[in-house]
Amino acid sequence: MLPLEYDRSQDRDIIVRDRFDGCRREFLRTLVTPEVIEEHRRSPLGQHSERLERLLIYFRQRPLDERYAVRAIEPFRRYQVVKLSGRRGVPPRVIDTGIYTSANEARHGLFLRCIRDLLET
Amino acid sequence: MAQIKIFGYADKISAKPGDTIQFHVSADGTSTAEAHLVRLIHGDEHPHGPGFIEEEIDCVANGTWQVEKQFTQVGAFLEVTDPNRKLALDSSITLCAFIWPTWPDVGHRQCLLGRWDNDKNHGYGLGINPSGRLEFWVGCGNEIDYLQAELPLQKQAWYFVAATFDARSGRATLYQEGVVNRYNSLLSKVAPVDYRSHVSEVFRFRQNNLVDTPFLVAGSRDWHALRGHFVSQLYCGKIDRCGVFDRPLGREELDAIRAGGQPPSYGMVAYWDTTKGYTDHGIGDVVVDIGPNRLDANGYNRPVRAQTGYNWNGRNDCFRLAPHEYGGIEFHADAMIDSNWKVTKTFELPEILRSGAYAMRLRAGDGKGLAEEYIVFFVRPRVPTGRIALLFSTATYIAYANERFATDGQIVQPMAGQPPTISEVDIEIYENPEFGGGCYDSHADGAGICYSSYRRPLVNMRPKYRISAFDLPWNFPADLSILAWLEHKGYDYDVLTDEDVHLEGVAAMAPYACILNSTHPEYHSERMLNAHEDYIAGGGRFICMGANSFCCNVAFRDDEPWIMECRKTGGHWIAWAARPGEYYLATTGQMGGIWTGFQRWGQKLVGNTFAGEGFAHSQPYRRMPDSYDPALAWITEGIEGEIIGDFGLGNGGAAGIEIDCYKLGFGTPPNTKIIASSGGHPDNYIAHDEEGAHAHQGFSGTHNYILRADMVYFEAPNNGAVFATGSIAFGSALPINGFENNVSQLLSNVVNAFVKPGPLPGSSNRPRENIGRFERVDP
Numbered sequence: 001m002l003p004l005e006y007d008r009s010q011d012r013d014i015i016v017r018d019r020f021d022g023c024r025r026e027f028l029r030t031l032v033t034p035e036v037i038e039e040h041r042r043s044p045l046g047q048h049s050e051r052l053e054r055l056l057i058y059f060r061q062r063p064l065d066e067r068y069a070v071r072a073i074e075p076f077r078r079y080q081v082v083k084l085s086g087r088r089g090v091p092p093r094v095i096d097t098g099i100y101t102s103a104n105e106a107r108h109g110l111f112l113r114c115i116r117d118l119l120e121t
Numbered sequence: 122m123a124q125i126k127i128f129g130y131a132d133k134i135s136a137k138p139g140d141t142i143q144f145h146v147s148a149d150g151t152s153t154a155e156a157h158l159v160r161l162i163h164g165d166e167h168p169h170g171p172g173f174i175e176e177e178i179d180c181v182a183n184g185t186w187q188v189e190k191q192f193t194q195v196g197a198f199l200e201v202t203d204p205n206r207k208l209a210l211d212s213s214i215t216l217c218a219f220i221w222p223t224w225p226d227v228g229h230r231q232c233l234l235g236r237w238d239n240d241k242n243h244g245y246g247l248g249i250n251p252s253g254r255l256e257f258w259v260g261c262g263n264e265i266d267y268l269q270a271e272l273p274l275q276k277q278a279w280y281f282v283a284a285t286f287d288a289r290s291g292r293a294t295l296y297q298e299g300v301v302n303r304y305n306s307l308l309s310k311v312a313p314v315d316y317r318s319h320v321s322e323v324f325r326f327r328q329n330n331l332v333d334t335p336f337l338v339a340g341s342r343d344w345h346a347l348r349g350h351f352v353s354q355l356y357c358g359k360i361d362r363c364g365v366f367d368r369p370l371g372r373e374e375l376d377a378i379r380a381g382g383q384p385p386s387y388g389m390v391a392y393w394d395t396t397k398g399y400t401d402h403g404i405g406d407v408v409v410d411i412g413p414n415r416l417d418a419n420g421y422n423r424p425v426r427a428q429t430g431y432n433w434n435g436r437n438d439c440f441r442l443a444p445h446e447y448g449g450i451e452f453h454a455d456a457m458i459d460s461n462w463k464v465t466k467t468f469e470l471p472e473i474l475r476s477g478a479y480a481m482r483l484r485a486g487d488g489k490g491l492a493e494e495y496i497v498f499f500v501r502p503r504v505p506t507g508r509i510a511l512l513f514s515t516a517t518y519i520a521y522a523n524e525r526f527a528t529d530g531q532i533v534q535p536m537a538g539q540p541p542t543i544s545e546v547d548i549e550i551y552e553n554p555e556f557g558g559g560c561y562d563s564h565a566d567g568a569g570i571c572y573s574s575y576r577r578p579l580v581n582m583r584p585k586y587r588i589s590a591f592d593l594p595w596n597f598p599a600d601l602s603i604l605a606w607l608e609h610k611g612y613d614y615d616v617l618t619d620e621d622v623h624l625e626g627v628a629a630m631a632p633y634a635c636i637l638n639s640t641h642p643e644y645h646s647e648r649m650l651n652a653h654e655d656y657i658a659g660g661g662r663f664i665c666m667g668a669n670s671f672c673c674n675v676a677f678r679d680d681e682p683w684i685m686e687c688r689k690t691g692g693h694w695i696a697w698a699a700r701p702g703e704y705y706l707a708t709t710g711q712m713g714g715i716w717t718g719f720q721r722w723g724q725k726l727v728g729n730t731f732a733g734e735g736f737a738h739s740q741p742y743r744r745m746p747d748s749y750d751p752a753l754a755w756i757t758e759g760i761e762g763e764i765i766g767d768f769g770l771g772n773g774g775a776a777g778i779e780i781d782c783y784k785l786g787f788g789t790p791p792n793t794k795i796i797a798s799s800g801g802h803p804d805n806y807i808a809h810d811e812e813g814a815h816a817h818q819g820f821s822g823t824h825n826y827i828l829r830a831d832m833v834y835f836e837a838p839n840n841g842a843v844f845a846t847g848s849i850a851f852g853s854a855l856p857i858n859g860f861e862n863n864v865s866q867l868l869s870n871v872v873n874a875f876v877k878p879g880p881l882p883g884s885s886n887r888p889r890e891n892i893g894r895f896e897r898v899d900p
Contacts, residue, residue: 044539045538045539045737045738045772046538046737046738046803047738047803047804047822047823053804056538057535059534060534060535060538060540061534061535064528064529064531067534067540068540069527069528069540069541069542069543069589070540070541070542070543070592071542071543071544072542072543072544072587072592075166075544075585075587076166076167076168079542082543084528085528088529088565089551089552089554090552091548091551091552092528092543092548103542103592106542107539107540110540
């Protein structure tokens with residue numbers, strides 16, 4: 001059980017959300033395998049295995065300030081991964097210097113970041 | 122040196138050769154731009170297609186334009202017309218209003234009403250201070266005296282508030298009482314919240330009124346060295362009946378107004394009865410003063426009317442039933458309807474211009490990225506010249522104008538089945554509220570945006586643009602693939618816009634043997650929907666090229682067709698939801714939302730409509746048995762095999778993105794045939810079933826056959842006919858392989874048959890007289 005001091009904000013929903021999130025992440029970590037990562041690399045979009053779909057649905061539902069996006073530097077040629085601010089009017093920020101030559105490569109780079117965040121927290 | 126940026130808009134979205142058109146341009150980092158009129162032919166830069174194609178057109182306006190930085194007044198407010206300065210009250214005063222603040226703790230001062238100069242500190246005002254408390258202030262230039270309430274205002278709660286000032290004694294008093302009932306506010310009476318505050322203080326001096334300060338509601342006058350006068354201290358929330366008196370009203374008098382009584386006439390300078398002016402067909406921007414001086418107020422950036430007031434009691438859901446309960450006028454600090462920039466260039470369009478999609482291309486500096494602008498407009502012929510018309514969905518373009526849902530929408534990534542792909546211009550409009558949002562966005566205070574217009578830069582109504590949420594050309598740039606196909610095939614065609622159909626009705630459509638619409642014909646006013654129905658029933662032949670067709674109900678005023686009203690309600694696929702009691706369009710008095718709510722499902726018009734959407738992956742169609750019926754074999758003539766459209770610039774298939782299906786129970790004409798159908802879409806395609814069923818597992822692509830694009834065909838009276846693709850991705854499949862593919866072949870078969878006079882191939886219809894039949898002019 002989380003201590004009462006955990007969160008003093010007025011919105012108690014956040015506490016429940018975070019508790020649900022903790023359980024969900026614990027399970028989702030068990031789904032991360034080299035096969036799942038390879039499946040995403042081959043095809044970032046479209047129908048996936050249930051393992052991969054569950055991971056992707058979770059990543060797409062993160063709070064906006066924890067989500068990543070692809071930035072098209074030059075469409076069809078140069079892309080990078082950025083992180084959304086979650087604050088209206090504040091632009092996404094560049095988080096590394098990696099440049100991808102297709103949108104799908106960037107989507108996979110973004111996916112690997114999400115996997116890393118999941119496994120490291 | 123500042124980065125060069127250039128943006129603009131035209132005063133018209135639809136014009137004819139010889140018409141005068143105005144361009145409004147703003148630029149950073151440059152004082153000149155190279156302008157060239159271009160005809161747009163293809164807008165999708167996907168490497169598997171023909172790429173971007175434009176044709177430069179000779180025009181007197183081509184050349185170097187002088188451009189400058191222009192400023193935009195953001196925010197909705199009322200400005201009172203007061204030529205005799207009746208409101209320049211230098212002595213005693215009372216200000217009062219019913220208010221429903223949506224963002225009292227925004228952190229900066231919001232002016233509710235007053236004659237206040239925020240730059241010079243002259244005048245008086247009643248507002249909400251940075252700590253979220255009601256505040257009254259007077260200023261005489263050097264100094265300001267303030268009086269604030271004891272506790273912060275609650276958001277989304279109705280209050281009656283007032284400030285009185287007795288000039289003789291210098292005593293200022295604040296009056297703040299909640300008027301929360303069981304329906305009108307966020308909280309009920311079980312919440313132990315204190316709404317009341319009454320404070321008083323003696324001010325040191327009296328206000329001084331400058332000559333030219335306007336009396337404003339929901340903002341106050343400000344000044345900037347570069348832009349001159351503008352309005353700041355913008356308020357977020359609703360204001361119901363409000364007034365000004367030239368004496369301090371007593372507590373009992375204020376109590377009586379709070380209780381719903383008439384305000385006293387003694388000492389009344391102005392009293393804006395926000396419930397006056399409603400008709401059965403809506404209400405405009407003028408707010409009526411019932412006081413002795415008739416100081417009416419005018420809305421700027423279209424404050425939202427037809428909103429519930431302080432006395433709304435839940436029984437009536439529309440202003441038509443109880444206008445006295447609809448005194449709420451809603452203001453948003455980031456409302457933006459019209460940039461109102463100075464005109465940069467005016468000229469007459471060349472008389473020899475052929476009908477088409479055009480843009481004034483502007484380039485400055487290296488002409489790349491934000492240093493290039495395409496200001497798009499459409500040109501109709503003076504007299505219809507073609508047998509075919511391509512109808513551009515300008516209402517849908519306005520609905521999606523400058524959308525930011527990739528960055529602000531929680532639901533977008535799960536819907537889209539992918540992370541957003543954001544471009545430089547997306548970031549530009551995200552950082553700058555001057556561009557305004559569209560009907561898919563919400564104001565910063567949380568309310569949905571219900572007004573959108575084309576009199577401002579529309580960065581997504583441009584060639585080459587890809588929507589960030591889905592990484593696809595969306596609406597206009599995708600629709601150019603249909604135009605490019607008509608060009609490639611050598612058809613004689615004219616273009617039309619939704620605006621033409623709204624303003625002229627079926628007369629705009631009647632001259633054409635065959636009309637194709639766009640990839641995403643989603644938004645329609647009642648007049649537009651009626652025109653389509655009359656065109657088809659009268660013998661017109663209509664090809665519905667896209668999906669999510671004829672779903673949403675919107676409204677335009679005749680005198681301002683560039684502004685569209687959209688209230689989101691009904692269905693479970695809306696970007697935001699209108700609040701209870703606020704479903705009706707202030708523009709027409711009709712309920713907003715989806716046409717499903719009126720028993721006018723899209724199926725009744727074109728045989729199919731919204732099944733669902735998914736965005737990340739498209740599928741091919743498979744031919745259905747009807748396609749092998751000898752009477753219908755002409756539709757698939759020349760196509761081998763069962764699969765149609767296993768390719769496309771829209772995620773690799775002709776069926777996808779958003780998809781429409783046949784449904785007899787929703788009015789698909791009973792003689793409709795399904796020529797081909799898709800299926801097996803990924804599970805991020807979710808069914809948008811409107812049958813009222815509970816949401817449940819199995820409503821997604823691989824589980825449910827309803828997730829499909831149906832390619833349908835039916836004959837209508839008087840040799841009319843409809844062919845509908847049921848897919849947004851259909852149009853983006855046309856350019857594959859140099860426009861030589863089975864989707865292109867199929868569409869050619871249909872267009873060729875539709876443009877021929879007389880019965881359709883294999884027709885079971887015999888021509889018959891119909892009083893609704895229109896006269897078609899053969900070109």
